[in-house]
Amino acid sequence: MPAITPHTTQTINLLKKLLSEPGLSAYEDPVRQMIEAAWQPLTDEISISRLGSLHGLRRAARPPSEGKPPSLLLAAHMDAIGLMVTGVVDGFLTLTEVGGLDQRILPGQRVIVHPADPRSSRQDLPGIIVRPPEYLLPGQARGKSTPIEYLLVDTGLTPSQVEEQIQVGDLVSFAQPPIEFGEDYLAGHTLDNRVSVAALTFCLEELQNRSLAWDVWAVATTQEEETMAGAFTSAFQLRPSLAVAIDVTFGDGAGSSGHKTFPIGKGITLGWGPNIHPALHKTFAGLADRLEIPWKLEPVPRMSGTDAYGLQVAAEGIPTMVIGIPLRYMHTPVEMASIKDILRTGRLLAEFAASLDQNTMDRIVWDA
Amino acid sequence: MLDTTIGHNPGLTEDQLLLLERLCNACAVSGNESEVREIVLEQVRPHASQLKVDALGNVLAVREGTGSQPENSAALSPSSPVSAASTGRRLRVMVAAHMDEVGFMLTYDDEGGLFRFEMVGGVDVEHLPGKPVQVGRDHIPALIGMKPVHHTKAEERQQKVDPDNLRIDVSPGNGRKVKVGDWAAFTSPFMRLGPSFCAKALDNRLGVASLVELFKSPPPNIDLLAAFTVQEEVGLRGATVAAHALSPDLALVLDCTSARDLPVLDRSGMAENTQYNTRLGLGPAVYVADRSTLSDPRLVRHILEIAKKESLPCQVRQPGGGGTDAGAIHKQLAGVPSVSISVPARYLHTPSSLCRSEDWKNTLALVYAVLAHLTPDILAVER
Numbered sequence: 001m002p003a004i005t006p007h008t009t010q011t012i013n014l015l016k017k018l019l020s021e022p023g024l025s026a027y028e029d030p031v032r033q034m035i036e037a038a039w040q041p042l043t044d045e046i047s048i049s050r051l052g053s054l055h056g057l058r059r060a061a062r063p064p065s066e067g068k069p070p071s072l073l074l075a076a077h078m079d080a081i082g083l084m085v086t087g088v089v090d091g092f093l094t095l096t097e098v099g100g101l102d103q104r105i106l107p108g109q110r111v112i113v114h115p116a117d118p119r120s121s122r123q124d125l126p127g128i129i130v131r132p133p134e135y136l137l138p139g140q141a142r143g144k145s146t147p148i149e150y151l152l153v154d155t156g157l158t159p160s161q162v163e164e165q166i167q168v169g170d171l172v173s174f175a176q177p178p179i180e181f182g183e184d185y186l187a188g189h190t191l192d193n194r195v196s197v198a199a200l201t202f203c204l205e206e207l208q209n210r211s212l213a214w215d216v217w218a219v220a221t222t223q224e225e226e227t228m229a230g231a232f233t234s235a236f237q238l239r240p241s242l243a244v245a246i247d248v249t250f251g252d253g254a255g256s257s258g259h260k261t262f263p264i265g266k267g268i269t270l271g272w273g274p275n276i277h278p279a280l281h282k283t284f285a286g287l288a289d290r291l292e293i294p295w296k297l298e299p300v301p302r303m304s305g306t307d308a309y310g311l312q313v314a315a316e317g318i319p320t321m322v323i324g325i326p327l328r329y330m331h332t333p334v335e336m337a338s339i340k341d342i343l344r345t346g347r348l349l350a351e352f353a354a355s356l357d358q359n360t361m362d363r364i365v366w367d368a
Numbered sequence: 369m370l371d372t373t374i375g376h377n378p379g380l381t382e383d384q385l386l387l388l389e390r391l392c393n394a395c396a397v398s399g400n401e402s403e404v405r406e407i408v409l410e411q412v413r414p415h416a417s418q419l420k421v422d423a424l425g426n427v428l429a430v431r432e433g434t435g436s437q438p439e440n441s442a443a444l445s446p447s448s449p450v451s452a453a454s455t456g457r458r459l460r461v462m463v464a465a466h467m468d469e470v471g472f473m474l475t476y477d478d479e480g481g482l483f484r485f486e487m488v489g490g491v492d493v494e495h496l497p498g499k500p501v502q503v504g505r506d507h508i509p510a511l512i513g514m515k516p517v518h519h520t521k522a523e524e525r526q527q528k529v530d531p532d533n534l535r536i537d538v539s540p541g542n543g544r545k546v547k548v549g550d551w552a553a554f555t556s557p558f559m560r561l562g563p564s565f566c567a568k569a570l571d572n573r574l575g576v577a578s579l580v581e582l583f584k585s586p587p588p589n590i591d592l593l594a595a596f597t598v599q600e601e602v603g604l605r606g607a608t609v610a611a612h613a614l615s616p617d618l619a620l621v622l623d624c625t626s627a628r629d630l631p632v633l634d635r636s637g638m639a640e641n642t643q644y645n646t647r648l649g650l651g652p653a654v655y656v657a658d659r660s661t662l663s664d665p666r667l668v669r670h671i672l673e674i675a676k677k678e679s680l681p682c683q684v685r686q687p688g689g690g691g692t693d694a695g696a697i698h699k700q701l702a703g704v705p706s707v708s709i710s711v712p713a714r715y716l717h718t719p720s721s722l723c724r725s726e727d728w729k730n731t732l733a734l735v736y737a738v739l740a741h742l743t744p745d746i747l748a749v750e751r
Contacts, residue, residue: 090631102517104529105498108719110556126561128720130630131494135643138634144526145494150633154714156561156722158649179500179509181539187500187511254482254535255515263480265540305518328537329513332498336511336539 007205008343014038015198015342016180019188022114022173024098025079025226028052029118035078035197035220042204043218049237053230054078054220058204058353061211070361071215072353073240073318074203075231075307076196077224077247080189081331083129083148083172085113091159092152093127093166099225104145105332107131110175111153113166122165126175127155176333184265184340189333193224195325195342196246202346207353214241214356221307231310235318241361242280242319244352245308246345248337249298249324262326265338267294268345271322275304275312279364280321287352293344298324319364323348379729385565387411388577388728389558392567395502397471397488397551398602401425402505404467404576408596411580426606427467427596428613433458435588459742462593462616462704463582463735464607464693465575465623466600469568470717472552474503474536481543482535485552489601493531495718500555501536503546510538510552554719563724564648570721572600574711575622578732587740600693604660607693611700618667618705618747621694622735624723625653625685625710644686646712648724651681652731655708658688660695664705670746671707671738680734685710705747709735 014034023031032054036046043056060069081099088094093113106129114124130152134142137150153172155162174189181187200218207216217238221230224247235243250256251264262269270284288295303309304322312320325345328336387407396404408427413419418430435458470489477483487493497514512534517525538546558567567573579594586592593614597606611619629647632638646653654671655663675682698706711731713723 089633092631100517102497102514102520102525104494104525105514107492108495108499108715110559110720126559128566128715128722130715132630132633133628133643136628136630136632136634136638136641141633143528145528147526152630154722156564156566158563161562176500179511181509182541184541185539187509187539250516250519252480253515254478254513254537255533256519260519263540329498329511330516330518332514332516334498334500334511334513336513336537338540 007202010205011198011202011343011346012339014201015186015194016178018194018197019178019190022112022171023078023080024082024171024173025223027116027171028079028222031078032220038201039204039218042208049234051229051233052222053234055234055238056218058207058212058216060213060215062213069213069215070241071217071238072356073217073219073235073238073243073311074200074349075219075221075234075243075245075311076200077193077230077307078197078220079223079225080173081225082174085166085168085170085172087168088162088166091157091162092154095148095151095153095172097148100331102331103148106148106151107146109333111172112175113153113155114171114173115167116169116171125155125165127153130154174333185336185338187334187336189335191327191335191337192248192330195248195327195337199246199325199342199345200349202343203349203353206347206350210354212353213358214353216353224307228307228310231307232314235311235314239315240318242364243311244321244323244349245306245311246323246349247306248327248330250330251326251328253328262296262298264326264328264336265340267296268341268348269296269298269324269326271298271300271304271324273300275300275308275320276322277319277364280319283363284321284348284352287355288348291348291351293348379733380725384577384581387580388573391573391577392558392569395507395553396467396469397553398468398599399488400551401467401598405596408467408576408580412583412594415583422609422613424606424609425598426610428610429583429594431583431586431592433588433590459590459618459744460593460616461590461739461742462595462611462614462619462697463579464595464597464610464619464621464697465579466572466597466606466693467576468598468601469553469571470601471554472501472536474546474548474550474552477548478535479543481538481540483538483546485536487531488551490717492717493529496531496534497529499719501552502555503536503538503552504550508538508542508545510536513537556719561722563726564722565725566720566722568719568721570713570723571624571716574624574713574723574728578622578735581732582735587736590739590742597693604693604696607696608700611697611704615701616704619694619697621692621697621706621708623692623708623710624713624716625690626716627712627714645688646683646685648712648714648727650683651727652734653683653685653710653712655685655692655710656687658690658692660691661698661706661708663694663707664751666746666749666751667705667707671709674737674741675734678737680737681730682734
């Protein structure tokens with residue numbers, strides 16, 4: 001565990017800002033601008049991909065005569081789950097989901113409704129998701145949890161004000177502000193996956209004033225929650241030698257303690273399974289042990305449900321790794337994670353990037 | 369944030385809205401009303417001739433009228449042998465508003481910052497998963513989480529939430545800062561939304577704020593007996609003893625009632641929402657009957673007449689379920705003629721209820737006018 005330094009404080013402050021920012025899948029503009037501002041001083045070059053992923057490059061230190069250095073891609077998706085307006089009924093908005101949501105968490109949530117077009121002059125509007133009384137619902141929707149198609153947003157405006165100020169296709173983001181629990185834990189919406197963006201930023205800070213043998217691409221990917229389009233396309237464009245997806249994983253919490261979860265604040269997870277190159281896993285495991293970063297092996301028997309799924313099969317294929325930050329209550333607006341785990345992740349990534357040399361790829365092989 | 373509230377409502381002052389905001393953001397789950405009680409005491413103390421906190425925690429505040437005693441000595445009310453008319457004194461009018469809100473109590477420490485809890489009052493369980501709450505006097509931040517959607521099956525997601533599977537989570541680091549027996553409340557800060565506002569506990573901080581405002585400048589013709597009651601949400605406990613102690617000639621209860629004025633989403637059958645209870649924007653809601661009280665028809669008539677005379681909007685709440693402190697008050701002593709007036713609000717007993725500011729403004733105006741025009745004659749006729 002790194003001590004509290006200006007870097008860690010900066011990371012935590014950035015994270016709290018990230019957690020207050022919208023950025024639904026494919027509409028990441030607000031959060032991308034914030035990440036870009038944070039990465040600008042930490043990278044040598046910044047660009048935005050065709051689909052909207054943010055690419056930040058830390059260049060290798062070796063002279064150009066030696067040719068193009070190998071590169072490492074570190075991917076953390078920046079997009080958020082949320083909802084979208086499908087219609088207006090008597091001054092109330094009807095909804096559909098963006099990303100995977102459990103309808104049971106929605107009634108009573110505070111949200112912000114905003115135009116999908118960032119250049120629109122229409123204002124953001126606060127509102128609440130409401131569940132109509134059962135007698136107003138069709139028979140098949142009664143006696144159960146209310147399906148999203150029957151949930152509404154009440155903006156507090158009159159029906160005529162709503163008609164003027166809302167458009168079908170408007171975005172609906174969770175408005176839950178970050179909740180701090182002392183210095184160790186934080187909760188809010190979209191910790192999935194802004195905690196990993198924060199970890200990646202911490203990694204870049206740790207790499208300041210360190211000489212690198214490889215190019216390091218920090219990538220904040222777009223659309224992970226829907227199609228993983230950002231991971232597929234950024235990996236294709238950048239053609240890294242190695243790729244690491246940093247994402248949240250299931251934390252122990254109410255209703256989900258047991259064999260599928262990991263305690264929060266007790267260390268990170270290193271993925272293992274078909275989505276992960278075994279040699280890369282072993283390299284990370286050995287490094288984490290040397291750094292005394294607590295970790296657990298996370299079995300990922302099928303697809304990882306992370307950007308790694310896209311990264312691994314980009315172009316002619318890329319050896320890929322998944323690092324997990326345990327998170328309670330994933331895909332709710334009260335996701336909870338440990339700041340220690342975030343910093344551990346950032347430090348492990350930085351030490352890994354700094355450890356890469358001309359011979360690394362010789363060790364990332366099958367059946368060694 | 370859009371803020372056009374003041375522009376729309378010249379009748380509400382910024383001070384009134386700030387008082388309501390303060391009251392809504394305070395936590396006062398039934399049995400633990402201290403925070404609201406402190407605000408109430410601070411607000412009414414300068415104006416009260418008698419002030420006490422009783423055995424249950426009710427705030428009872430008296431402010432005598434300054435107006436002349438009524439001249440009229442018409443026939444005595446058969447149910448009120450010591451009516452105001454008979455003694456020539458001012459009417460003693462109890463106005464009650466409950467201070468408590470629905471919430472939770474921690475009941476078992478599951479370790480790791482997770483606590484089992486029970487509901488206090490009729491919390492709407494479907495509104496619990498994924499919500500922030502606050503625990504105890506220090507407002508320790510907490511939340512009610514939910515199993516990740518990834519670990520659920522479609523069939524499970526379609527079922528209503530079983531509250532026994534939910535926990536209040538104060539984080540692994542704060543497990544020792546709270547304890548079994550602590551109360552918890554929703555964390556939903558007061559927010560203005562154009563012509564509306566939303567907050568937790570509008571039921572019944574609207575009533576409390578209305579009664580505070582009334583107590584600061586009451587009509588001179590009555591003796592105002594203000595009862596800021598406790599434990600309404602768990603059985604009208606405070607009102608029961610408050611009515612006994614105050615022994616009023618009549619009672620008016622200020623509360624907050626459901627507006628279910630949402631659209632019909634079942635397009636196959638029902639054409640109209642006929643069970644709306646009340647509707648936002650149509651003014652204060654007058655009770656004729658609910659599950660606990662058949663309002664005194666003389667008082668209902670008086671209210672409707674005054675509303676008409678003063679051109680104040682006012683709606684009759686659809687008779688039906690629900691209840692207010694009047695349910696306890698009207699049965700005290702030899703009987704207390706009682707009626708309730710509520711501000712209509714949507715989504716009561718959830719983290720964020722919502723009402724129109726003009727409805728509150730009109731409630732303040734109507735309550736004042738109703739009391740200012742009260743005379744013993746109204747109760748002198750047979751019920």
